[in-house]
Every structure is written in C-alpha cells, then in structure tokens.
Amino acid sequence: MKAIEARDVVLSFGETPALRGASVSVAPGEIVAIMGPSGSGKSTLLHCLAGILVPNAGEIHFDGRRIDTLDENQRSALRRDCFGFVFQFGQLVPELTAEENVALPLLLGGVKRTAALKQARPWFERLGLAGLERRRSGELSGGQAQRVALARGLVARPGALFADEPTGALDSLTGEQVMDLLVVSAREQGTTVVLVTHDARVAAYADRQVIVRDGKVNALVRS
Amino acid sequence: MSVPLTLLGLLEREPSHGYDLKRDYDNFFSRGKPLPFGQVYSTLGRLARDGKIVMTEVEPGVGPERKRYVITERGATDVESWLTEPVRAEPNLQTVLFTKVVLALMLGRPAEEYLDIQRTAHLRRMQELTEIKRSGNLVDVMLADHGLFHLEADLHWIDTTVARLDALGKVVRG
Numbered sequence: 001m002k003a004i005e006a007r008d009v010v011l012s013f014g015e016t017p018a019l020r021g022a023s024v025s026v027a028p029g030e031i032v033a034i035m036g037p038s039g040s041g042k043s044t045l046l047h048c049l050a051g052i053l054v055p056n057a058g059e060i061h062f063d064g065r066r067i068d069t070l071d072e073n074q075r076s077a078l079r080r081d082c083f084g085f086v087f088q089f090g091q092l093v094p095e096l097t098a099e100e101n102v103a104l105p106l107l108l109g110g111v112k113r114t115a116a117l118k119q120a121r122p123w124f125e126r127l128g129l130a131g132l133e134r135r136r137s138g139e140l141s142g143g144q145a146q147r148v149a150l151a152r153g154l155v156a157r158p159g160a161l162f163a164d165e166p167t168g169a170l171d172s173l174t175g176e177q178v179m180d181l182l183v184v185s186a187r188e189q190g191t192t193v194v195l196v197t198h199d200a201r202v203a204a205y206a207d208r209q210v211i212v213r214d215g216k217v218n219a220l221v222r223s
Numbered sequence: 224m225s226v227p228l229t230l231l232g233l234l235e236r237e238p239s240h241g242y243d244l245k246r247d248y249d250n251f252f253s254r255g256k257p258l259p260f261g262q263v264y265s266t267l268g269r270l271a272r273d274g275k276i277v278m279t280e281v282e283p284g285v286g287p288e289r290k291r292y293v294i295t296e297r298g299a300t301d302v303e304s305w306l307t308e309p310v311r312a313e314p315n316l317q318t319v320l321f322t323k324v325v326l327a328l329m330l331g332r333p334a335e336e337y338l339d340i341q342r343t344a345h346l347r348r349m350q351e352l353t354e355i356k357r358s359g360n361l362v363d364v365m366l367a368d369h370g371l372f373h374l375e376a377d378l379h380w381i382d383t384t385v386a387r388l389d390a391l392g393k394v395v396r397g
C-alpha cells in the first residue's frame with residue numbers, strides 16, 4: 001500500500017535540471033525523511049509530491065489517485081483538503097494571532113470562525129504553547145513560531161504533512177523538541193509525513209530515510 | 224586494529240614480499256606509526272597457518288625476503304566480506320572506515336557502495352538512539368546524544384569522502 005508515490009519524475013527550471021527521474025513511495029502513516037546535499041533536488045521533489053509543482057515527465061500519485069494531471073484549481077483544492085505544510089521559516093501570517101494562524105486551514109476550508117478557533121485551541125496545550133494563543137508571530141520565539149506552524153499543518157487532520165527543513169532555523173535542542181512533537185502528533189492522527197532535511201539527526205526521527213543525489217533518489221540499502 | 228585484514232587486502236592486489244607489504248601499509252594506513260617488521264612476519268605467519276595465504280619461495284638466496292606471499296580463496300573471501308559488511312555503527316570509526324575505503328579503491332572495488340552501506344548502518348543506529356532519547360530519562364538522553372553527535376560526524380566524513388572518491392582513487396592507485 002502506498003499513500004504517496006513519485007514515478008520517474010523529471011523537472012527542469014529552464015536549463016537547470018532539478019529532478020532527473022526521481023522515484024519514491026511512502027506508505028500510509030509512514031514518516032520518511034528526504035536527505036541529500038544542498039541543491040540536489042529535495043525541495044523540488046517535495047513540491048512535486050505535494051502538488052505544488054507539476055513535473056515535466058513522470059507521475060505523482062496520492063491515495064491511489066494521479067495528481068500531476070490535475071489542473072491548478074484541482075491541485076489547489078487537494079492541497080487545501082488533504083495536505084498540511086511546514087516550512088523552514090514558520091511563515092505565519094503576521095497580522096493574525098497564533099490561534100488564528102493555527103485555525104487558518106480550517107477557515108480556508110469553510111469552517112466557521114468560532115468552530116475553527118475551538119478546534120485550534122487544544123493544540124496550544126498539546127504543543128506546550130498554552131498562554132500564547134493571542135500572540136502575533138513577532139511576539140513568539142523561533143521554536144514557538146515553528147510549533148504554531150506545526151499545529152497549523154496538522155489541525156485539519158491532513159492525510160499528508162509536507163515539511164521542508166522544519167528545524168532549519170532552530171538551534172538543535174529547540175529543533176529536537178519540534179521534531180519530537182511532529183512525530184508524536186503525526187503518529188497520533190496517522191498522518192503520513194514527508195520531511196526534507198539535510199540534518200542526519202533530524203532525519204533519525206523518521207521511520208525511513210532516502211537520499212536525493214543529482215535529482216535522483218537512492219533508496220538506502222536495507223541491511 | 225585490522226592489520227591482518229589490511230595485509231590480506233594488500234595481497235589481493237598481487238603476491239608480495241613482506242617488505243612490500245610493510246612499505247604500502249606504512250604509506251597508506253600507519254599514520255606515522257610504522258608497522259614493525261616483527262609484526263608483519265608474525266601476522267603473515269598466522270595468516271599462513273590459517274590457510275588465508277601461502278608462502279612461495281621463488282627466488283634464490285636466504286632469509287625471509289625470498290618468500291612471496293599469495294592470497295588464497297579463503298583469504299580473498301575474508302577480504303570480500305570485511306569490505307562489504309558495514310562496521311558496527313559506533314563512534315570514532317574513522318580509522319577502520321578510512322582503511323576500508325583506501326583498500327577498496329586499490330582493489331578497484333565499489334567503495335561508494337560500501338560507504339552507502341555504512342551510511343545506512345549509521346542512520347539505523349541514529350534512529351535507535353533517537354528512539355532511546357524519546358523514551359528515556361535524562362541520563363539516557365545525554366548518552367544517546369553523545370553517540371548521535373559522533374555518528375553525525377562520521378556521516379559528514381562519509382559524505383565528503385564520497386565526493387572525493389575519484390581524486391582519492393588516483394592517489395592510491397598511483
């Protein structure tokens with residue numbers, strides 16, 4: 001069974017080849033880390049898997065459905081309804097409070113404001129953020145902002161969470177707390193996770209690691 | 224360390240005299256601590272006793288330098304499995320890993336594959352240590368961290384070495 005699959009994905013930015021036949025698959029509920037040197041194509045692969053970028057060749061499947069052939073509107077709906085995202089710099093909306101940020105995917109999905117905020121609030125307790133609900137992103141530390149971003153990524157109980165260097169801007173202890181919470185929360189709700197990181201200690205939180213080199217995926221040899 | 228296996232590996236290139244083995248060992252693997260002749264010959268003696276090499280007396284004259292050593296099937300199998308097997312993922316393996324990489328390149332074997340296997344073993348161990356951290360007390364966490372940071376350093380070395388394999392191959396093959 002596969003939740004997410006890329007088959008022979010090719011993608012170039014103009015003359016620059018970023019992916020040259022990348023294949024990878026992720027089982028339902030599995031946490032997979034994509035590792036590799038900088039510029040090897042990790043983020044591009046993640047963006048293809050998440051329906052943000054459309055490959056020049058190859059296929060992307062999610063839950064048994066081919067998604068690279070969907071049009072922009074359909075992919076956008078798929079991302080909103082089925083996927084959560086965490087990026088390196090939390091990318092919280094600065095004008096909104098922390099709890100509004102967490103509630104955002106629900107609001108965008110058509111949930112009423114009161115209900116969305118009610119669903120967002122337990123995440124503050126769960127991620128050690130109690131008391132910070134009304135803060136704006138400028139009033140949060142890096143680690144707090146990234147935990148808010150994590151809550152936002154998971155609040156709508158997405159089928160898959162895509163995280164691109166989610167600890168890249170944090171010191172190692174704070175990064176570990178975020179990873180620990182990510183793993184615990186994703187496991188609790190059975191969310192499949194694709195995690196891009198160049199950091200082996202972060203990748204060690206995943207169930208499995210793959211390495212991207214020169215736009216291709218080396219599945220690590222199973223010993 | 225792995226003097227017997229290193230000498231066996233050197234013998235897999237070609238049958239050699241004891242002094243050739245010592246010279247190449249000192250060149251590539253001894254890092255400033257030359258292998259005493261006595262140890263070369265006692266090691267070769269044990270390898271011969273165990274059927275991993277045989278001695279041939281092909282040249283006239285007297286003394287040990289008339290002898291050339293030839294690796295046997297059993298010896299070659301030892302080298303093969305040593306190179307292929309990842310080292311147990313413990314910190315501070317640089318010496319063993321370095322020896323394996325250089326020997327693999329000398330023998331024209333797939334050094335990158337061995338390093339990939341080693342990387343996998345390292346990552347697996349890092350996963351185990353991370354799991355211990357996630358469930359253990361503070362002392363466990365700190366011990367696991369020590370291992371994790373060292374294994375991470377090994378991984379950086381492995382990645383850099385992979386990037387340098389072509390250049391390194393030219394150096395060790397002369």
Ligand SMILES: Nc1ncnc2c1ncn2[C@@H]1O[C@H](COP(=O)(O)OP(=O)(O)O)[C@@H](O)[C@H]1O
Nearest residue numbers: 013016017018037038039040041042043044045
């Ligand atoms: N938007 C873009 N425009 C042009 N080139 C890009 C773009 N995004 C990535 N690239 C190039 O594609 C390659 C892969 O990039 P990326 O997937 O970001 O690598 P990684 O995440 O592993 O560091 C690199 O050579 C990078 O310069």
Ligand SMILES: [Mg+2]
Nearest residue numbers: 042043044164
């Ligand atoms: Mg990237």
